[in-house]
Amino acid sequence: MTDPIPFRRHKGFTVRLGFVPLLDSAPLIIARELGLFFHEGLDVELVREASWASLRDKISFGLLDGAQMLAPMPLAMSLATDRPRTPIATGMVLSRNGNGITVSTSLYSKLVDCGATPDAPLASARALIDVARRRDSPIRLASVAPWSSHDLQLRDWVAAAGPEARHHLQIVPVSPLQMLDAFRAGAIEGCCVGEPWNSLLEWQDLGVILHAGHQIWQNSPEKVLGMRQDWADQHPEIHQRLIRVLLRACQWLDNPDHHGALRDILSDERYLGNQVQALDGHPFSLFHPRLHQHFFRDSANFPWLSQAHWLATRLARWGQLEEPTAADIRSIVKPALFRKAARSVGIDAPLIDAKTEGHHRLPYVLEGDEGPVNIAGDSLLGEHIHRWPG
Numbered sequence: 001m002t003d004p005i006p007f008r009r010h011k012g013f014t015v016r017l018g019f020v021p022l023l024d025s026a027p028l029i030i031a032r033e034l035g036l037f038f039h040e041g042l043d044v045e046l047v048r049e050a051s052w053a054s055l056r057d058k059i060s061f062g063l064l065d066g067a068q069m070l071a072p073m074p075l076a077m078s079l080a081t082d083r084p085r086t087p088i089a090t091g092m093v094l095s096r097n098g099n100g101i102t103v104s105t106s107l108y109s110k111l112v113d114c115g116a117t118p119d120a121p122l123a124s125a126r127a128l129i130d131v132a133r134r135r136d137s138p139i140r141l142a143s144v145a146p147w148s149s150h151d152l153q154l155r156d157w158v159a160a161a162g163p164e165a166r167h168h169l170q171i172v173p174v175s176p177l178q179m180l181d182a183f184r185a186g187a188i189e190g191c192c193v194g195e196p197w198n199s200l201l202e203w204q205d206l207g208v209i210l211h212a213g214h215q216i217w218q219n220s221p222e223k224v225l226g227m228r229q230d231w232a233d234q235h236p237e238i239h240q241r242l243i244r245v246l247l248r249a250c251q252w253l254d255n256p257d258h259h260g261a262l263r264d265i266l267s268d269e270r271y272l273g274n275q276v277q278a279l280d281g282h283p284f285s286l287f288h289p290r291l292h293q294h295f296f297r298d299s300a301n302f303p304w305l306s307q308a309h310w311l312a313t314r315l316a317r318w319g320q321l322e323e324p325t326a327a328d329i330r331s332i333v334k335p336a337l338f339r340k341a342a343r344s345v346g347i348d349a350p351l352i353d354a355k356t357e358g359h360h361r362l363p364y365v366l367e368g369d370e371g372p373v374n375i376a377g378d379s380l381l382g383e384h385i386h387r388w389p390g
Contacts, residue, residue: 091337099213100198326390
């Protein structure tokens with residue numbers, strides 16, 4: 001990347017960004033710890049939140065300017081039908097993949113007896129319903145929030161077993177920070193959660209990773225940079241510089257040579273603290289190979305309109321939004337904003353804003369401003385195909 005032109009610091013002007021202490025909060029943390037915000041002339045305060053609900057509410061009340069957000073959050077906040085709307089602008093994906101569906105050790109053995117296998121999520125979904133039917137009581141699973149990618153992946157996975165599946169399980173919201181305690185107490189029998197919680201559940205013999213979110217939607221957008229729309233309208237240059245900084249951080253994170261330093265940084269109590277320390281001796285350190293988490297490669301940071309639309313249709317399917325239009329998505333997701341910031345630091349981006357989702361199982365190439373651009377595969381569970389309506 002090329003170095004940016006030094007930016008005159010705005011004295012007394014601070015950008016407040018929220019994060020939930022998960023592995024994929026790393027772009028914000030690394031940008032701070034490596035001095036990347038400072039180098040761009042930005043004064044950024046990172047605010048740690050215990051749950052996605054508290055982060056959402058602080059953004060709604062104007063206590064935060066923006067945040068590391070779950071990919072569906074800008075849609076759910078901007079198009080809300082159950083609460084006042086808070087328009088959000090997102091011009092960048094921060095991470096892809098990283099979620100796991102982890103079940104208790106006792107439930108895992110029952111699922112295997114009914115034909116579940118880590119390589120076949122459809123068979124495992126049917127096995128889950130068989131277990132619930134045999135014992136004549138629903139299975140309680142947790143996601144981190146109703147309007148999360150975790151919740152949508154969990155529901156799409158179970159729904160693949162057939163329409164009766166909804167009668168045999170309960171999905172409840174549990175903060176990531178409370179997930180281990182919920183397993184220990186027997187309050188839940190499984191969850192869909194981000195890292196490092198799946199690795200911790202396995203490392204402490206509380207659960208087994210059954211599936212990766214990657215098997216439900218390959219290379220799905222997991223976290224995004226979401227800013228209040230009113231803030232973005234007032235501070236377009238600072239918004240551009242935030243994206244440039246975070247692109248640098250994401251590129252740094254995808255270099256395996258940096259993962260030792262990353263572990264040391266995240267183990268600070270201001271960030272993930274004992275969540276990372278508890279993984280001492282874990283064979284995979286921070287990145288579980290089954291979960292395919294990454295931050296930069298294969299155009300990971302590009303905000304596809306078609307992927308946002310697919311997420312919005314899932315929210316609509318489960319009763320959390322009205323059916324979205326192409327105009328709804330364009331009002332929230334800003335590919336042009338990304339292109340401008342990326343170009344200024346020497347990163348190319350696709351020329352198109354949307355594509356057919358679910359069509360590619362393998363990486364492929366699209367045309368960019370400067371030539372071919374690598375794009376990750378995007379297959380969907382059950383060979384679904386989703387076409388952008390715009």
